[in-house]
Amino acid sequence: MRMIAQFENLTGAGARDCVVDDKFGRILFVINPGEMGLAIGKKGASIKKASDAFGKKVEVVEYNPDKVQFIRNCFLPVQVMTVTFEEDEDGEIAYVEVRDDDRGLAIGKEGRNIIKAKKLAFRQFDVSNVELKQDEVEEEDEFDDEL
Secondary structure (H helix, E strand, O other): OHHHHHHHHHHOOOEEEEEEEHHHOEEEEEEOOOOHHHHHOHHHHHHHHHHHHHOOEEEEEEOOOOHHHHHHHHOOOOOEEEEEEEEEOOEEEEEEEEOHHHHHHHHOHHHHHHHHHHHHHHHHHOEEEEEEOOOOOOHHHHHHHHO
């Protein structure tokens, strides 16, 4: 609560959740809808001020009451093509489809972007896991045809 209050004072943007991610040395804030501009600031000034104040990198995700759109927001700037959900014994799993060119960016260095999406989707919507969809491998079929 104290970090949220400090973030709001520094940026002027309202935050509804805060996750400290010590593994990657960052703090994740879920921002109220429509307040991303305030949170980031002109040329990133507000978010830089917050990062300096906390001594860690600050990352922001805009909240959306629609869980599909919220998960899309977690992956920005990657363009998410589809988000589908399936139930299993552990709960609800979100399957996210991105262009092949964007796969690396969606996963992030050491998996940091997909981990961010997993943590925030669980805290906001009780989604137990977020996974990137794998393309079906068709090359094996083409090889079989040649035999």
